[in-house]
């Protein structure tokens with residue numbers, strides 16, 4: 001009898017954890033497991049603000065897939081997914097195609113630009129290794145060019161971050177740490193550099209604990225960040241951004257605009273005909289796509305409603321990892337002929353966000369954390385994930401071992 005074929009698309013948190021769980025739990029020859037990913041490495045999306053600002057080398061955030069996936073159990077295919085043909089149970093890749101008995105869609109997120117003019121063309125985004133390497137090199141080039149210009153151009157040293165959600169805040173914290181080092185390296189007075197955060201809502205980190213938000217704002221302002229709150233980015237041009245606040249329009253010239261104003265699920269999901277809201281499929285409790293009993297969706301491509309407030313859970317790595325556990329359990333049950341599947345219930349342990357070296361804010365359980373304690377907690381969370389993925393060896397190889 002032929003083995004059921006499980007195809008997992010994407011090796012981010014949701015995809016690689018599903019593969020690793022399955023490789024641990026399946027018996028030899030119980031299933032054929034195929035993992036498809038664009039690159040031959042998994043990267044830690046949750047660390048990308050650091051290489052984007054240049055405070056960490058991007059290689060520290062990536063882990064070769066063959067280092068964590070057992071090639072005797074999982075067949076890794078390096079390729080790019082183009083389309084899912086649902087009715088034919090087939091995945092079209094750039095260099096071929098794959099059929100499946102069971103599919104796991106874990107293709108992650110894309111920046112959401114809400115149709116704002118010029119953002120796609122002119123702004124950078126923090127999405128993957130390629131995109132953050134480009135941001136770091138671009139900023140370094142601006143600093144390196146400044147003293148070579150005949151007329152010293154302020155826009156080279158005006159750095160704009162659009163959006164003060166967690167990504168924007170974590171990135172700006174790193175940027176504020178990096179700028180004094182760049183000034184030193186390229187003989188530039190710090191007072192010539194502006195780091196501006198633009199946020200549409202009246203506060204940074206809308207919805208987060210107000211006391212911790214105030215703490216974050218003070219820390220970042222002390223590091224020289226300017227906040228423009230209650231201010232919308234209306235347009236991004238080749239010259240900079242056009243902002244609006246209370247019907248007042250302002251243009252800021254800048255060569256560097258990084259958009260962190262929101263995310264959506266991978267557009268392949270809706271382009272393949274799945275019913276989705278901003279690329280996210282509202283999955284059943286067992287994580288299957290409605291109407292497709294052999295298709296699971298996990299991570300940022302999945303939408304799950306929090307029944308306590310009737311709002312979607314935010315797309316996070318924390319939830320993607322937990323979904324992977326349930327997804328692997330349910331796949332095992334299906335291939336073993338057990339139709340009674342487990343329901344997914346997120347277990348939100350808290351949220352911790354860094355504000356640069358040695359500084360962070362967070363809530364863990366009902367405890368508020370800030371400063372060096374929160375920063376150490378953030379590193380413990382990062383190390384815990386490495387432990388789940390590759391055991392103590394991976395923590396020693398890639399972990400953040402200096403907690404304070």
Ligand code: FAD
Nearest residue numbers: 010012013014038045046080081108299300315316317318
């Ligand atoms: P992703 O991590 O996006 O992985 C998707 C994978 O699919 C990637 O490997 C990609 O290469 C691959 N892929 C994409 N398209 C294709 C294709 N067409 N073909 C083949 N492969 C493809 N969440 C937290 O819980 N805690 C945090 O501290 C936190 N910090 C964050 C910091 C930053 C800077 C950012 C940007 C996000 C952060 N998040 C955090 C959110 C978290 O990173 C996402 O929710 C998480 O990455 C989603 O995981 P995923 O597996 O769905 O997708």
Ligand code: NAD
Nearest residue numbers: 163164165166167198199200232233261262314315352353
């Ligand atoms: P987000 O949607 O959480 O935040 C985007 C911010 O941009 C919002 O505050 C929004 O008001 C603002 N914005 C939108 N349009 C704007 C405009 N035109 N002008 C100015 N501001 C505008 O997006 P994110 O920060 O990328 O986070 C994505 C997901 O990743 C979230 O679920 C988040 O919780 C998660 N995340 C978690 C962490 C952490 O736990 N440490 C870190 C980063 C991201």
